[in-house]
Amino acid sequence: MRVDIFLLIILMAAAIWTVMTRSLLRSAIGLALSSVILAMLMYRLGAKLAAVVELSVCAGLIPVIFVSTISLTEPLTHKEVLQQMKQRLRRFYALPIMVIALGIILSLLRFPPPVTGISAEGIKDAPSVLWNLRQIDLLGQVVIILCGVFGVVILLKEEFKQ
Amino acid sequence: MNLFWLYCLFIILLFFSGLYCIFFTYNLIRALIGFELLIKAVTLLLVLAGNTNHQLALAQGYVLTLIVIEVAIIAVAVGIVIGLHQHHQSLDTRQLRQLKG
Amino acid sequence: MPALFILIPLLSLMLLNLPFGLMRRLIYGWGILLCLAQFFSVIYLPLGLWGRDLGVLAPFFKLDLGVDNFTRLMLICIGIVSFTAIFLVRYLILEEGKRFNFLSLLFLALIGLNGVVLVEDIFSLYVFLEVVTVCSFIIIAFSRRPDALEGAFKYVILSGIGSMMLLAAIALIFIFSGSTNFIELSAAVKALPHNWLMNFALALFLSGLLIKSGMVPFHGWLADAYTAAGPVGSIFLAGIITKTVGIYALMRVVIAVFGFSAGLIQVLLFVGALSIVVGALLALAQDDFKRMLAYSSISQVGYILLGFGCGSAFGFIAACFHLFNHAIFKSLLFVNSAALEQSTGSRDMRSMGGLAQKMPFTGITSIIGALSAAGLPPLAGFWSKLLIILALWFSGHFLYAAIAVIASLLTLSYMLSMQRKVFFGELAIGMENIREARFGLLFPAILLALIIVLIGVSAPFWIKL
Numbered sequence: 001m002r003v004d005i006f007l008l009i010i011l012m013a014a015a016i017w018t019v020m021t022r023s024l025l026r027s028a029i030g031l032a033l034s035s036v037i038l039a040m041l042m043y044r045l046g047a048k049l050a051a052v053v054e055l056s057v058c059a060g061l062i063p064v065i066f067v068s069t070i071s072l073t074e075p076l077t078h079k080e081v082l083q084q085m086k087q088r089l090r091r092f093y094a095l096p097i098m099v100i101a102l103g104i105i106l107s108l109l110r111f112p113p114p115v116t117g118i119s120a121e122g123i124k125d126a127p128s129v130l131w132n133l134r135q136i137d138l139l140g141q142v143v144i145i146l147c148g149v150f151g152v153v154i155l156l157k158e159e160f161k162q
Numbered sequence: 163m164n165l166f167w168l169y170c171l172f173i174i175l176l177f178f179s180g181l182y183c184i185f186f187t188y189n190l191i192r193a194l195i196g197f198e199l200l201i202k203a204v205t206l207l208l209v210l211a212g213n214t215n216h217q218l219a220l221a222q223g224y225v226l227t228l229i230v231i232e233v234a235i236i237a238v239a240v241g242i243v244i245g246l247h248q249h250h251q252s253l254d255t256r257q258l259r260q261l262k263g
Numbered sequence: 264m265p266a267l268f269i270l271i272p273l274l275s276l277m278l279l280n281l282p283f284g285l286m287r288r289l290i291y292g293w294g295i296l297l298c299l300a301q302f303f304s305v306i307y308l309p310l311g312l313w314g315r316d317l318g319v320l321a322p323f324f325k326l327d328l329g330v331d332n333f334t335r336l337m338l339i340c341i342g343i344v345s346f347t348a349i350f351l352v353r354y355l356i357l358e359e360g361k362r363f364n365f366l367s368l369l370f371l372a373l374i375g376l377n378g379v380v381l382v383e384d385i386f387s388l389y390v391f392l393e394v395v396t397v398c399s400f401i402i403i404a405f406s407r408r409p410d411a412l413e414g415a416f417k418y419v420i421l422s423g424i425g426s427m428m429l430l431a432a433i434a435l436i437f438i439f440s441g442s443t444n445f446i447e448l449s450a451a452v453k454a455l456p457h458n459w460l461m462n463f464a465l466a467l468f469l470s471g472l473l474i475k476s477g478m479v480p481f482h483g484w485l486a487d488a489y490t491a492a493g494p495v496g497s498i499f500l501a502g503i504i505t506k507t508v509g510i511y512a513l514m515r516v517v518i519a520v521f522g523f524s525a526g527l528i529q530v531l532l533f534v535g536a537l538s539i540v541v542g543a544l545l546a547l548a549q550d551d552f553k554r555m556l557a558y559s560s561i562s563q564v565g566y567i568l569l570g571f572g573c574g575s576a577f578g579f580i581a582a583c584f585h586l587f588n589h590a591i592f593k594s595l596l597f598v599n600s601a602a603l604e605q606s607t608g609s610r611d612m613r614s615m616g617g618l619a620q621k622m623p624f625t626g627i628t629s630i631i632g633a634l635s636a637a638g639l640p641p642l643a644g645f646w647s648k649l650l651i652i653l654a655l656w657f658s659g660h661f662l663y664a665a666i667a668v669i670a671s672l673l674t675l676s677y678m679l680s681m682q683r684k685v686f687f688g689e690l691a692i693g694m695e696n697i698r699e700a701r702f703g704l705l706f707p708a709i710l711l712a713l714i715i716v717l718i719g720v721s722a723p724f725w726i727k728l
Contacts, residue, residue: 008172019183045213050225073247140390148234151401155241200427207434249409
């Protein structure tokens with residue numbers, strides 16, 4: 001339980017750093033960091049395969065896509081960015097205090113977990129679930145990958161020609 | 163207070179920080195990063211749900227599908243952002259005044 | 264058998280994208296053939312054939328897809344609007360290379376739409392919903408003009424928020440049920456009627472889908488997206504995508520999983536009525552033809568929601584009929600706007616006038632579409648609006664019935680003012696050299712107008728009140 005609280009607080013810190021930081025590049029790196037911590041949390045909750053895929057895709061592929069678009073496009077000039085950041089940071093001094101207070105209040109109340117009458121049976125590993133039970137989702141994945149490919153081809157083709 | 167509601171609290175905070183990032187920014191790529199944070203919050207919620215009702219295999223199937231969908235959306239959105247940059251030479255949302263509303 | 268609606272377009276898309284020169288010429292004819300096949304097979308195939316599995320392919324594809332009458336209606340709508348859109352690609356998109364890409368995109372969107380209406384599982388519904396959404400991003404941004412890219416980006420962000428709320432609702436309901444199948448989910452919902460987490464999931468789910476269907480107050484993206492899309496793109500978007508992704512998904516899940524409760528009925532009726540009124544008022548104030556049609560779409564889909572929100576079977580049937588009619592007349596109006604844009608080169612209604620002398624067919628079909636939207640007898644729109652108002656009256660929501668009647672007067676006013684500004688009156692300056700649109704643009708318009716007239720005139724014979 002304590003490990004979970006620790007990881008969750010670090011996740012929130014990484015997310016807030018991602019939102020508030022001045023440069024876009026650091027924001028993308030913050031996103032990768034949040035994905036790494038999210039993968040650790042998923043492993044703790046028991047989703048081992050999904051944690052590994054999340055690590056490789058969302059902490060690897062997607063930040064690479066973001067960093068490459070950031071390098072292809074120019075960010076705002078530094079001064080304007082600094083001004084906006086200062087204005088926004090002022091509103092956030094109260095946030096950590098609120099979260100801690102909320103956490104203390106909520107820990108004193110007693111919320112029962114949601115009741116589920118579901119026993120731990122059924123198929124036990126994710127790949128066989130995907131291939132046996134959820135073939136329609138696999139078909140959907142194939143179609144959406146095709147959509148993504150067509151999208152990239154249609155939207156980006158001429159840039160590379162020029 | 164047990165584990166489930168603790169995770170829920172942080173998922174809600176993550177969701178709201180993603181929404182904040184989308185709406186209070188002047189940069190298009192930052193809006194996409196905020197959208198990514200939203201997807202992470204929902205991914206965590208899915209795995210939490212799978213943990214609670216002991217259907218972890220099914221939940222992992224959902225998460226894998228969601229990750230594929232996420233990559234496709236980001237790929238197309240990045241294409242749109244690069245196209246916008248080609249036209250306006252900047253990624254400032256205040257420059258996008260072509261459409262009214 | 265229902266899986267063929269997804270598998271055949273997918274397989275043909277993959278085959279047609281092989282790098283043989285012959286394939287590029289085949290895609291257009293094959294697309295039209297597919298849509299016609301979809302339309303006719305839904306109407307004419309005997310019911311026994313639907314339940315059969317794929318025969319020799321059955322061990323490879325274990326797809327649980329279900330077809331009921333609502334699905335068949337949606338498949339017919341998808342077939343008609345896709346036929347219109349694919350037919351017009353040849354006449355409205357003038358560069359050969361772009362035509363092929365756009366047709367492949369329309370194929371993908373067709374696969375996604377068929378998937379949305381055929382699945383029996385809420386997560387698969389989400390997956391195919393995202394397929395359609397991603398295709399519509401690309402459709403809007405296809406011309407790569409700055410306003411198209413801007414509209415597409417707004418749509419990406421707002422629709423993405425809606426999708427994530429929908430998925431969060433799915434995850435919350437998943438806690439209570441062992442899978443995301445409609446049958447098991449509805450059993451789980453019935454077992455726990457007053458759980459606050461379930462109600463919160465329902466609220467999240469409604470918000471997500473109302474964002475995606477462009478209802479007030481989440482309608483900010485719709486006008487920009489419809490105006491910025493190209494001519495064929497806006498026909499496809501307005502004619503079928505927003506309705507399937509938003510309203511069909513909402514109706515299907517409410518019926519199959521949640522069931523009606525008093526609070527849900529009130530929310531649906533309120534949002535529907537608000538959308539009708541706000542959409543109509545905003546449409547009155549527009550000078551851009553397409554923007555006015557976009558706000559009119561918000562208003563008409565509000566009618567569908569109002570009819571559905573009655574909670575009765577009668578209201579549901581009225582809503583489905585209005586959904587079908589809206590697909591037809593809105594596609595017709597957008598086809599006419601494409602014809603106008605191609606002939607006159609602009610979409611501003613203030614610069615047009617008296618075009619009925621120069622473009623008679625466009626004018627006549629436009630009048631038929633506009634009057635059907637306004638609900639004038641004997642056109643089809645009149646019957647569906649009458650059924651919605653009657654459904655509201657019979658379930659006791661008298662105030663909402665009154666709002667529906669008053670709003671249809673508003674609809675009549677903006678539609679007629681559009682007709683007057685564009686087609687009637689004196690010929691405007693600069694419009695002397697306008698010719699009628701090409702036959703390729705007129706053919707779908709005439710076809711759709713004929714469907715409206717036929718259904719409207721024959722309606723008293725098959726509606727049993």
